[in-house]
Amino acid sequence: MKNSRLDRHHGESLRTLHQVSDWLEDGIGQASERRDLPRLLRHARDRALLLLAFWRRIDVDELVSLQVEHIDITPLAGLTCYLVNGEKRRLVNWRRLSIPALAHLCPVSALVLWLSLSGLTGGPLFREIKRSGDLSEQAMRSVSVTALLRNLRILSGDSDD
Secondary structure, three states: OHHHHHHHHHHHHHHHHHHHHHHHHHHHHHHHHHOOHHHHHHHHHHHHHHHHHHHHOOOHHHHHHOEHHHEEEEOOOEEEEEEEOOOOOOEEEOOOEEOOOOOOOOHHHHHHHHHHHHOOOOOEOOEEEOOOOOEEEEEOOHHHHHHHHHHHHHHOOOOOO
16 A cells, blocks of 8 residues: 555656656747747756756755766666755765666756756856846856746646645
8 A cells, every 4th residue: 555655656747757857948948939038948958957856866955966967867777966064065076876767857968958048167066047138247046946836736737745
């Protein structure tokens, strides 16, 4: 009985992840066609955030502390990154993460797209995006990321809550 409940919860989580990821991916395509840079950047950033948070269970505080120069990406294979511990402000070495061969829901591919579109080479990985499409120099705030991840489900049309 317990496994059945866990399987159902896991299946529901994956269904939601697919729906939100598909919605963001469609938004990336539409924004690209319209040459809408602010929307393109937002959707690419949000998809990378979502997939990284889901598959690697990275805490929001850790997500906002990620620095571009502390990430080593091997496309379609994995990534290594260094996370800053919020309390002690020290680097914690993450082992190389193997990403499953999920072409549609791969956090590595999503991160590669975000870095490619944003042109970021250093500093905070996840930043606010201004209406003009310019990136802030500062990292997103934890509360902004938490609200964003909550709202993505609603925006994608998945509002079963």
